[in-house]
Amino acid sequence: MKVHTxxxxxxxxxxxxxxxxxxxxxNNRYYENDFLFEVGLSAGAxxxxxxxxxxxxxxxxxxxxLNWQNTKMSGGxxxxxxxxxxxxxxxxxxxxxxxxxxxxxxxxxxxARSRYRRNLCFKSRITELLLLAELHPLVIFQANSKASTFSxxxxxxxxxxxxxxxxxxNGEWIALNELHTEGQGFAEYSEREVxxxxxxxFPVGVGIQFECSALxxxxxxxxxxxxxxxxxxxxxxxxxxxxxFQKYLSPGQASYALQLHNRQRELxxxxxxxxxxxxxxxxxxxxxxxxxxxxxxxxxxxRR
Numbered sequence: 001m002k003v004h005t006x007x008x009x010x011x012x013x014x015x016x017x018x019x020x021x022x023x024x025x026x027n028n029r030y031y032e033n034d035f036l037f038e039v040g041l042s043a044g045a046x047x048x049x050x051x052x053x054x055x056x057x058x059x060x061x062x063x064x065x066l067n068w069q070n071t072k073m074s075g076g077x078x079x080x081x082x083x084x085x086x087x088x089x090x091x092x093x094x095x096x097x098x099x100x101x102x103x104x105x106x107x108x109x110x111x112a113r114s115r116y117r118r119n120l121c122f123k124s125r126i127t128e129l130l131l132l133a134e135l136h137p138l139v140i141f142q143a144n145s146k147a148s149t150f151s152x153x154x155x156x157x158x159x160x161x162x163x164x165x166x167x168x169x170n171g172e173w174i175a176l177n178e179l180h181t182e183g184q185g186f187a188e189y190s191e192r193e194v195x196x197x198x199x200x201x202f203p204v205g206v207g208i209q210f211e212c213s214a215l216x217x218x219x220x221x222x223x224x225x226x227x228x229x230x231x232x233x234x235x236x237x238x239x240x241x242x243x244x245f246q247k248y249l250s251p252g253q254a255s256y257a258l259q260l261h262n263r264q265r266e267l268x269x270x271x272x273x274x275x276x277x278x279x280x281x282x283x284x285x286x287x288x289x290x291x292x293x294x295x296x297x298x299x300x301x302x303r304r
Contacts, residue, residue, distance in 0.1 A: 040296025046074035046096035088134035132157035232286035
């Protein structure tokens with residue numbers, strides 16, 4: 001009886017060691033680790049969905065109203081902490097430029113012609129700091145969590161981003177936020193608050209991770225940012241009484257605001273716009289997104 005008991009204990013220990021060894025070795029050159037740390041670089045494209053520009057016809061939702069011609073470069077750096085390839089926490093910094101212009105609809109003859117006649121444009125530098133979580137479902141639902149060459153994932157989190165819309169007038173770039181072009185902060189339009197240039201966003205997206213080697217990971221990722229502002233492009237609602245600019249702004253700012261809040265007369269000097277006429281669509285907030293490749297160095301696997 002004692003012999004059988006000792007033999008059973010020995011067999012359990014052996015099986016335990018074999019199971020441990022299976023997880024402990026990544027391959028014949030590296031030890032495995034439940035926790036891995038990555039440092040990486042991102043590069044790709046950035047674009048935005050705002051009130052300015054858009055596609056032919058009535059304004060549409062999301063990618064249906066996107067002008068792909070406005071796509072610009074973006075880049076960043078990130079650190080990633082993963083547990084058994086299934087769950088990851090990522091801290092990421094990105095930057096890039098977004099832009100849009102109504103003149104892109106110059107040859108359009110649909111309902112979008114009114115946006116062309118509005119004649120507004122903007123550009124803005126976006127900088128952001130994101131805290132993200134990655135979820136790798138194929139790893140979670142397989143029997144043993146282990147490295148996989150190919151792993152699709154879901155990603156989401158919260159971020160802090162800074163923007164600052166500018167527009168061009170006679171070859172000069174002018175900051176729009178300080179001009180209060182829609183009466184933001186004016187007593188006569190108390191419901192229109194001055195928009196903050198640094199705000200929260202809520203990134204959500206999907207990606208695919210490729211394990212290039214024991215030390216290198218490559219990701220391809222689409223990440224959409226939901227924002228809480230409709231003023232990424234400085235356009236949101238309706239025209240105001242232009243005489244108020246002289247009441248609230250300095251003479252220099254008032255001069256710019258008078259020219260930039262309504263630019264239809266640049267195309268047609270006979271146009272008369274009354275206060276309260278539609279300037280933008282406040283029913284949907286602005287947003288932006290990136291498509292990036294991410295290359296990272298894996299830290300945590302030691303040589304055998």
